[in-house]
Amino acid sequence: MSPEDIALQMTPGIGVKSAVHLLECFGSAARIFAATEEELTGRAALRPEAARQIVRRKGFPAAERELEHCRRNGLTAVASTDPQYPALLRETPDYPHVLYIKGDAEALTARCIAVVGTRDATPYGQHMCNRLIEGLAERVPGLCIVSGLAFGIDAAAHRAALAAGVRTVAVLANPLPGVTPAQHAGLARDILDHGGALVTELPSQTKQNGSFYLARNRIIAALGAGCVVVESPDSGGSLVTAHCADSYDRTVMAVPGRATDRSSAGTNHLIRNRKAQLVLTAGDIVRELMWDLGPDPATLRQKVPTPELTPDEAGLLGCFRTNDPVTTEHLAGASGLDPGTLATLLVGLELAGAVRQLPGNRYMKL
Known part of the structure; x- marks a missing residue:
């Protein structure tokens, strides 16, 4: 990790999409900071004030402080141009250039599935969450469950993964090494103790105002090959995650509930509107993802021969x-x-x- 990578994130006027655009133009943060103001405004069509901020290296003092924070707290900073960066996340149009990770960064490049749902989980939702993850753990080598460490289904998904002996990744809407909600600090320690990871895109100098949860959900959606919504009312963060997953061409799946249950209104609507595939078992999820779990679990199912067609x-x-x-x-x-x-x-x-x-x-x- 070079100071330039974090400095790009810290430069005033450079947001997530601006950073993505600059990286597409120049290839690396080092080349961005080596560019002239004319190259930045011409080749990258950057606003003059933002270009001047880059040329004057305004983000470097904050970047040095952030690198020291990472060293002091045992965090790993991974840039999108590093080989350790999750490939699925890198495919999205609004990926964060830098991820801050506590724990095993390799967990983010495992066979990941996102599992999300309502904070007000019912016993039915928790039972289905446990059942699906337990079944996946039995069938899928190298499985990793991704969620957001929130109350309800998120926490149930992390705990089910730990109970089943598979790794799990929590994507946080706060800087590390802090954990939100604080009540889940113990769960976070268990995740780290069992080979998982805590992840955020937010540097330690971020001003907390509670506005980062929706942005965090796009990372949850992007890290998984598919997204399973276990239980959700007709509005909420888990539906935002499902929408992000669909926009990233991920397979969106939902567990149905009774028509009269408020906690299943969102999942039922996803299924009814053909925004999600109905899943009842771990086998359903494997089939929807088209994973071949034969001798070589890393490969997808072989294509079937083209049948007779009109x-x-x-x-x-x-x-x-x-x-x-x-x-x-x-x-x-x-x-x-x-x-x-x-x-x-x-x-x-x-x-x-x-x-x-x-x-x-x-x-x-x-």
Whole structure:
């Protein structure tokens, strides 16, 4: 970790997305600080005042203080240009350039699943959380459960992971080494003692005002290959996490509840609106993530051979140029089909096992 990486974060006028843009333009924090004001305003289209702050190295005194804070408190600072940085997080358009980690940084690059839910968890929600994570621990080598250390389902997910003997990562909305809520300091110690990690994007010099929880949720969503919402009312942070996961092309899953239960209103709406896949067991989660847990658990399930299709279905399948998910709007434009015909052919391709529908009205080729 170089001082330049933290100094970029500390420079006045440079936010998360500005840092991402600058890194795309110059490749590293060191090259950003080596650039002239003209290069910053021209090549990166940066505002003149922000460019001057970089050229004058205004963030370096704070960066040196932050590095000393990390050394004093046993924290690891990892930049997005470092090999230890989580690859899934790096794929997102608003990744934090620097992560501050206490514990084992390798836990963030394991086979991660995000598990989130309401703070007002019911016995049913806690039971389902325990059941799903226990089942995943039995099936998935190298599993790591990611959550936010909050009351309710978050804490239940961390505890279930610890009880099942798998690592867990808590993403915090406060600087380390502090823990919020303070009542979960003991749980945080257990996470560290069992090979997990505490993570934040916030340096120690951040002014706490309680406004970082929603931003924290995007990191939870990004670290997991999928996001499971166990229990949620019709509004709340866990639905924000689900929305972030969907925007990052992660698989969003939800546990259904009774129609009359307030604590399941949000999860039921996610399922009803096709924003999340319904899951009841750990096996459902593994299938939704398309993980092959055979001899080589690191590989995905092999693609099935393309089945016999009608000429129209085969023509539509040809519009899937890559294995990446595409929207129905993209398919309509690429195929020239009207909405009714397109919907009929997509159903045929689904039944043939050639494509699969994903949340957000997207499809992917299998």
